[in-house]
Amino acid sequence: RVPYFCSGCPHNTSTKVPEGSVALAGIGCHTMALHMNRSTLPPTQMGGEGLNWTGIAPFTDTPHVFQNLGDGTYFHSGLLAIRAAVDAKVNITYKILANDAVAMTGGQPVEGQLAVGEIASQLRAERVQRIAVVSDDVGKYGPNGVNVGGFPDGVTVHPRADLDAVQRELRETPGISALIYDQTCAAEKRRRRKRGKMPDPPK
Numbered sequence: 319r320v321p322y323f324c325s326g327c328p329h330n331t332s333t334k335v336p337e338g339s340v341a342l343a344g345i346g347c348h349t350m351a352l353h354m355n356r357s358t359l360p361p362t363q364m365g366g367e368g369l370n371w372t373g374i375a376p377f378t379d380t381p382h383v384f385q386n387l388g389d390g391t392y393f394h395s396g397l398l399a400i401r402a403a404v405d406a407k408v409n410i411t412y413k414i415l416a417n418d419a420v421a422m423t424g425g426q427p428v429e430g431q432l433a434v435g436e437i438a439s440q441l442r443a444e445r446v447q448r449i450a451v452v453s454d455d456v457g458k459y460g461p462n463g464v465n466v467g468g469f470p471d472g473v474t475v476h477p478r479a480d481l482d483a484v485q486r487e488l489r490e491t492p493g494i495s496a497l498i499y500d501q502t503c504a505a506e507k508r509r510r511r512k513r514g515k516m517p518d519p520p521k
Contacts, residue, residue, distance in 0.1 A: 320353040326504030328454070331478060332415050333358065335384050336486050341413070342371060344396075346388035348415055358386070365395030372406040382409040382489045384497075389416040389437070390428045397440060404445050404494045411488045411495045412446075419506040434500050435468025441496050442470040448495040450484050451475045455501075 323329050333351035335341045335358075343349045343361035351358040362370045368385040387396045392414055403410055416434055432440075438449050449472070453459070456477050459468070469475075476484050478501070488495045510516035 321350050322354070323347070323350060324504050326507070328417050328499065328501035328503065329415065331481060332413065332452075332499040332501070333386060334481070336482055336489065339382070339384060339485070339489055340380060341384040341386055342368065344386045344388060345391050346386075346415070348386050348388060351386070364391055365399055367391065367396050367399045368403045368408075368410050368412065369399050371410055372403055372408050375406075375408045382411070384411045384413050384485070384489070387412055387414050388420075389414060389418070389432065390420040392437065393428055393430045393432055397444065400441065400446065400494070400496075401444050407493060409492060411485070411491070411497055412441075414496060414498045416498055416500045417503040417506075419503040433468065434498055437498055438469050438473050438496075442473075446494050446496050447472075448488065448491045449473045449498070450488065450496070451498045451500060452478055452481050452484055453500040454478045 329348045333341065333348050333356055335356065339357060341356065341358045343352055343358050344367045345361060345364040349361055352360060367387045371383050400412055414437060416437065418428065420428060434451060438451065441449055451473060453475065456475050459475050484497060488497055507516060511518045
């Protein structure tokens with residue numbers, strides 16, 4: 319039996335790509351997408367996410383790839399890879415999987431505890447022009463999914479059901495784009511509910 323995501327894991331949805339697209343794996347639980355028939359290719363080292371594409375891109379007819387990147391890896395060294403990809407001027411969408419935990423090694427909090435709005439602001443500072451947020455709970459960002467004080471101008475917020483449409487738009491966007499997929503790790507949700515740190519839904 320091959321490894322698979324936990325029940326309720328955000329990666330069950332977040333690692334899917336539109337038909338005709340290719341994703342590159344990264345370091346983290348989401349690497350298991352390699353075994354799931356999701357058009358996902360093997361990873362590079364932590365902090366090198368997407369940089370293999372900067373070398374491949376000039377020699378292939380494939381116009382664009384998605385790069386999966388966990389929020390823990392993003393904070394550790396992944397932001398440097400994004401900076402390098404921007405400088406290389408390739409067509410890539412970084413899919414930052416913000417699950418609020420380093421789940422692969424026991425559910426520790428991500429060092430630095432970056433909020434989604436702070437990640438978006440960092441990306442904009444690194445010259446990523448098109449940024450979209452997809453969440454299982456857009457209501458937490460304020461009325462109509464608009465975060466009053468958290469996001470740079472031009473960042474759009476979408477419900478999880480719109481993931482495929484958002485990805486199709488981003489793969490047609492020239493240069494570097496980013497999709498922040500915001501949904502808490504399912505295993506960490508269960509831990510927090512047992513400890514009374516998160517509401518236990520009736521359904």
